[in-house]
Amino acid sequence: MLIKFLLINLILFLLFIIHVINSIEQCNSKETCSSCLSLSNQCAWCTQNSTDISTRNGSFFHCDTIDNLQITCPDHLISFKSYHYVLQNDSLSNAINNTSQAVQLSPQAVHVVLRINDSEKIPIRFRQAEDYPVDLYFLMDLSHSMLDDKEKLSHLGRILATKMQSITKNFRLGFGSFVDKNVPPFVQPAPNTVERPCPTSYSGPCVKAYGYKHHMSLSENVTEFEYQVQEAPVSGNIDAPEGGLDAVMQAIVCDDVIGWRNDSRKLIVFSTDAGFHYAGDGRLAGIIEPNDGECHMTNNEYTHSDKQDYPSIGQISAKLSEKNVNIIFAVTQSQLALYQTLTELIDGAVVGELKQDSSNIVNLISQNYKKISSSVMMMVSNDLPDGLTVKFTPDCQENKRDKPECTVSVGGVLNFEVEILATKCINNGSATTFSIYTHGLNDKMRITVQTNCSCSCSKVPRQINSPKCSNHGTYECGVCTCAKGFYGRECECDTASPTVESKIERCKKPGSSDVCSGRGQCVCGRCKCETATIEPGQRIYGDYCECDDFSCPRKNDLVCSGPDHGICSCDKRCKCREDWTGDDCSCTTKTDSCLVNNTICNNQGVCECGRCKCNKDSGYLGPTCEDCPTCEHRCAATKDCVLCKIFQSGSLSKEQCDRCQYRFEIIDDARKDLNHRLCQFDDEQDQCRFFYTYHTENDQLVLRVQKTKNCRRILSVRLTIIIIVSSILAFGLFCLMIWRMLATLHDRREFAKFEQEREKAKWETDVNPLYRQATVKYQNPTYRGYKVAAALDSNH
Numbered sequence: 001m002l003i004k005f006l007l008i009n010l011i012l013f014l015l016f017i018i019h020v021i022n023s024i025e026q027c028n029s030k031e032t033c034s035s036c037l038s039l040s041n042q043c044a045w046c047t048q049n050s051t052d053i054s055t056r057n058g059s060f061f062h063c064d065t066i067d068n069l070q071i072t073c074p075d076h077l078i079s080f081k082s083y084h085y086v087l088q089n090d091s092l093s094n095a096i097n098n099t100s101q102a103v104q105l106s107p108q109a110v111h112v113v114l115r116i117n118d119s120e121k122i123p124i125r126f127r128q129a130e131d132y133p134v135d136l137y138f139l140m141d142l143s144h145s146m147l148d149d150k151e152k153l154s155h156l157g158r159i160l161a162t163k164m165q166s167i168t169k170n171f172r173l174g175f176g177s178f179v180d181k182n183v184p185p186f187v188q189p190a191p192n193t194v195e196r197p198c199p200t201s202y203s204g205p206c207v208k209a210y211g212y213k214h215h216m217s218l219s220e221n222v223t224e225f226e227y228q229v230q231e232a233p234v235s236g237n238i239d240a241p242e243g244g245l246d247a248v249m250q251a252i253v254c255d256d257v258i259g260w261r262n263d264s265r266k267l268i269v270f271s272t273d274a275g276f277h278y279a280g281d282g283r284l285a286g287i288i289e290p291n292d293g294e295c296h297m298t299n300n301e302y303t304h305s306d307k308q309d310y311p312s313i314g315q316i317s318a319k320l321s322e323k324n325v326n327i328i329f330a331v332t333q334s335q336l337a338l339y340q341t342l343t344e345l346i347d348g349a350v351v352g353e354l355k356q357d358s359s360n361i362v363n364l365i366s367q368n369y370k371k372i373s374s375s376v377m378m379m380v381s382n383d384l385p386d387g388l389t390v391k392f393t394p395d396c397q398e399n400k401r402d403k404p405e406c407t408v409s410v411g412g413v414l415n416f417e418v419e420i421l422a423t424k425c426i427n428n429g430s431a432t433t434f435s436i437y438t439h440g441l442n443d444k445m446r447i448t449v450q451t452n453c454s455c456s457c458s459k460v461p462r463q464i465n466s467p468k469c470s471n472h473g474t475y476e477c478g479v480c481t482c483a484k485g486f487y488g489r490e491c492e493c494d495t496a497s498p499t500v501e502s503k504i505e506r507c508k509k510p511g512s513s514d515v516c517s518g519r520g521q522c523v524c525g526r527c528k529c530e531t532a533t534i535e536p537g538q539r540i541y542g543d544y545c546e547c548d549d550f551s552c553p554r555k556n557d558l559v560c561s562g563p564d565h566g567i568c569s570c571d572k573r574c575k576c577r578e579d580w581t582g583d584d585c586s587c588t589t590k591t592d593s594c595l596v597n598n599t600i601c602n603n604q605g606v607c608e609c610g611r612c613k614c615n616k617d618s619g620y621l622g623p624t625c626e627d628c629p630t631c632e633h634r635c636a637a638t639k640d641c642v643l644c645k646i647f648q649s650g651s652l653s654k655e656q657c658d659r660c661q662y663r664f665e666i667i668d669d670a671r672k673d674l675n676h677r678l679c680q681f682d683d684e685q686d687q688c689r690f691f692y693t694y695h696t697e698n699d700q701l702v703l704r705v706q707k708t709k710n711c712r713r714i715l716s717v718r719l720t721i722i723i724i725v726s727s728i729l730a731f732g733l734f735c736l737m738i739w740r741m742l743a744t745l746h747d748r749r750e751f752a753k754f755e756q757e758r759e760k761a762k763w764e765t766d767v768n769p770l771y772r773q774a775t776v777k778y779q780n781p782t783y784r785g786y787k788v789a790a791a792l793d794s795n796h
């Protein structure tokens with residue numbers, strides 16, 4: 001984890017270094033103010049003349065990074081940034097009744113001043129207004145096959161209007177129709193079929209083919225719409241494709257006839273069941289004049305149907321964009337693929353599948369309307385000046401035609417940015433205007449752009465053949481532009497005359513015999529220093545090439561601890577940036593890291609290079625001198641002095657006591673002197689405890705002694721040990737006795753129990769039936785003496 005973090009830091013640091021080096025190298029290569037400033041916004045120009053700068057110790061590149069020049073040429077540098085200000089910023093709003101227009105894009109006008117190659121970002125807000133006016137013009141193929149669709153539409157008109165009015169209250173409908181050019185081979189040339197091209201089976205009204213007829217201008221009158229659709233007669237032609245594009249072109253461009261409103265979302269619904277003719281097809285009928293994209297309507301009928309060719313898809317697409325019209329192709333399934341391809345070529349076109357009898361037309365329109373209205377596509381007007389690029393961020397999503405398109409619902413706000421970049425001077429620095437707008441809507445943002453190409457120093461009249469340039473060049477912004485045949489910083493060199501010996505002397509530093517310090521070439525009395533150095537981005541410079549960027553003290557192999565700490569000046573010393581000091585600028589002058597509890601280094605040291613240097617004899621250690629491992633010793637060392645000086649007791653003799661060179665202060669309660677170390681001891685003579693604190697002040701130890709002792713009786717250490725030891729012994733004995741007693745008691749009880757058990761035992765006495773006496777008594781029938789028998793008996 002840590003390693004990863006360090007690695008990332010290292011990489012970022014390297015990238016930063018590379019970036020800095022690159023911009024230094026690039027800036028240094030520019031020799032005029034305007035080319036310097038247009039290279040990158042990192043470069044700045046120093047207007048001071050060369051002589052002036054060469055007396056300075058820093059580099060004398062006129063074009064350098066802003067950071068470098070802020071050190072070497074702080075009072076005469078030119079650098080500026082692109083900026084913009086808002087000219088008009090009406091707040092986003094809905095239309096109020098129909099007196100004012102809705103504001104959907106803010107701001108409405110800005111002025112941008114651009115530095116070349118320095119882009120400027122302008123934040124933009126877009127909000128879909130509620131009840132935004134919608135003009136929907138229904139353009140219907142009225143060839144005979146569409147008869148049933150026409151019937152259906154005339155019935156669905158009111159439903160369509162209701163549905164659309166639920167989306168926006170400000171809704172208008174119009175109606176027009178088309179068939180095809182009334183010229184062979186698009187229609188049958190036979191006279192009877194020309195007049196009535198419908199199939200013979202159909203007996204209703206049928207008129208001859210026509211290019212485009214406008215039936216009803218945009219209006220809120222739905223009854224009128226239904227009536228017009230109902231009344232429109234059908235017609236017919238031979239070939240499958242129809243002349244729809246003719247009609248679309250007229251419907252777009254004839255604003256007055258159709259009645260398009262300026263500030264409305266304009267929609268054409270193109271409904272057909274067949275393909276379309278496009279530019280070139282007219283040749284079949286011998287019509288070769290191309291479509292001119294103009295309005296040619298008389299008595300609501302297209303007059304140039306047989307004079308001009310069909311428009312091309314490109315023309316239609318361009319006109320739709322120009323007039324901000326969206327188109328919905330409502331086509332039957334068989335034509336879906338064809339019109340799908342067409343929508344891919346036209347901005348703001350969508351396609352929907354129409355049922356055979358148009359019964360789904362209402363849903364198709366409302367769905368596609370939502371699709372169109374929820375997508376916001378930012379466009380840039382055609383008058384975008386050459387050399388400007390405009391980018392929108394976020395891009396939302398890039399659609400097929402690389403247009404930034406975002407989705408937002410009604411009432412929702414979209415925040416994005418437009419970034420404008422000038423790659424060259426535009427219109428000689430005077431203002432030009434272009435606009436950005438949202439496709440399909442009327443909202444525009446006007447952007448006035450001005451490129452600031454001239455450096456302010458070039459406004460001072462240029463001095464042609466100025467004496468500053470040896471009368472051979474133009475002096476401007478601190479540098480000479482030499483006339484042809486001359487060169488050198490002051491145009492003092494002449495290409496015709498070769499280098500002369502005396503001029504070589506001018507390349508030697510006074511008191512030195514090396515030409516250009518051995519690091520450059522002497523050209524016309526001036527040193528041209530080597531550019532190749534060991535490390536990239538480091539330069540050799542100075543009148544005698546005696547200065548360089550790399551001879552200064554280094555830290556971690558970085559000159560002056562790196563460019564963000566300081567830069568190397570000509571005298572081989574580092575010039576440190578703010579907050580840095582030291583030979584190699586590695587020392588921070590900030591003391592934050594030394595601060596603890598608002599004191600620097602706990603008052604026990606000084607802050608050097610962001611680290612605490614603790615006073616040596618204070619005994620304090622640690623990053624903020626907060627630790628004092630040896631401080632207890634001080635207590636012991638000062639104890640006797642305190643006893644003899646303050647309490648007139650202790651073991652010191654009077655002579656020794658006089659040697660106590662501390663400063664004593666008497667205080668009430670040493671334990672409340674929290675900032676200093678506390679010492680406490682027992683006075684062995686009166687068994688009382690005394691307290692004092694110590695600290696150093698001006699290298700002297702200050703002892704602040706509490707005036708009274710704490711005289712609760714204190715046991716001596718020896719006595720305490722004896723008491724503790726004897727109590728441990730007593731306790732041990734006591735435990736032993738208890739254990740012995742318990743054991744005896746227990747034994748007794750066990751023995752008694754045993755005895756009792758034994759008492760209880762009863763012994764059964766019987767004769768063993770198997771037992772036979774070893775003697776058998778027989779009566780000797782002959783024996784009469786009883787005594788002998790009895791004696792025998794008793795022997796058993």
Ligand SMILES: *[C@@H]1O[C@H](CO)[C@@H](O)[C@H](O)[C@H]1NC(C)=O
Pocket residue numbers: 035038039040116117423424
């Ligand atoms: C703009 O910058 C690019 C690279 O950053 C550079 O190549 C180009 O020359 C610059 N344009 C001008 C006019 O200096």
Ligand SMILES: *[C@@H]1O[C@H](CO)[C@@H](O)[C@H](O)[C@H]1NC(C)=O
Pocket residue numbers: 049050051052468
């Ligand atoms: C440079 O400018 C200083 C004053 O800023 C002036 O005294 C000196 O003559 C100028 N040198 C040249 C060569 O123009």
Ligand SMILES: *[C@@H]1O[C@H](CO)[C@@H](O)[C@H](O)[C@H]1NC(C)=O
Pocket residue numbers: 055056057571
């Ligand atoms: C340039 O350096 C010298 C010493 O090397 C010093 O006396 C002088 O003030 C410096 N000049 C500037 C403009 O820093």
Ligand SMILES: *[C@@H]1O[C@H](CO)[C@@H](O)[C@H](O)[C@H]1NC(C)=O
Pocket residue numbers: 086089090091092106107123
């Ligand atoms: C425009 O005005 C709106 C408030 O009406 C404000 O929030 C917005 O920041 C303004 N935009 C600019 C670019 O000033």
Ligand SMILES: *[C@@H]1O[C@H](CO)[C@@H](O)[C@H](O)[C@H]1NC(C)=O
Pocket residue numbers: 096097099
């Ligand atoms: C807008 O019209 C409504 C009625 O339709 C009315 O009450 C309201 O005052 C009008 N607002 C303005 C600003 O005219």
Ligand SMILES: *[C@@H]1O[C@H](CO)[C@@H](O)[C@H](O)[C@H]1NC(C)=O
Pocket residue numbers: 097098
């Ligand atoms: C809108 O303006 C027209 C005339 O331009 C007017 O006939 C209509 O009544 C107005 N509608 C509202 C809602 O104010």
Ligand SMILES: *[C@@H]1O[C@H](CO)[C@@H](O)[C@H](O)[C@H]1NC(C)=O
Pocket residue numbers: 221222223224227
């Ligand atoms: C709508 O059109 C019908 C038929 O054309 C007409 O009778 C009616 O007056 C119109 N309504 C309005 C409000 O214009």
Ligand SMILES: *[C@@H]1O[C@H](CO)[C@@H](O)[C@H](O)[C@H]1NC(C)=O
Pocket residue numbers: 262
């Ligand atoms: C519509 O725009 C045209 C020119 O773009 C202008 O002449 C006309 O007055 C505008 N109409 C309305 C009602 O704003």
Ligand SMILES: *[C@@H]1O[C@H](CO)[C@@H](O)[C@H](O)[C@H]1NC(C)=O
Pocket residue numbers: 428
């Ligand atoms: C640009 O403007 C300057 C004066 O501002 C003028 O001298 C120069 O001729 C102009 N250049 C062009 C191409 O118009």
Ligand SMILES: *[C@@H]1O[C@H](CO)[C@@H](O)[C@H](O)[C@H]1NC(C)=O
Pocket residue numbers: 078079080113452454455456457
């Ligand atoms: C163009 O830049 C210069 C600085 O070189 C500045 O003084 C001037 O005001 C800028 N012009 C504009 C129109 O911002």
Ligand SMILES: *[C@@H]1O[C@H](CO)[C@@H](O)[C@H](O)[C@H]1NC(C)=O
Pocket residue numbers: 596597626
């Ligand atoms: C700051 O002082 C408080 C009491 O004054 C102490 O508790 C704390 O430890 C001290 N902090 C440091 C870092 O010394």
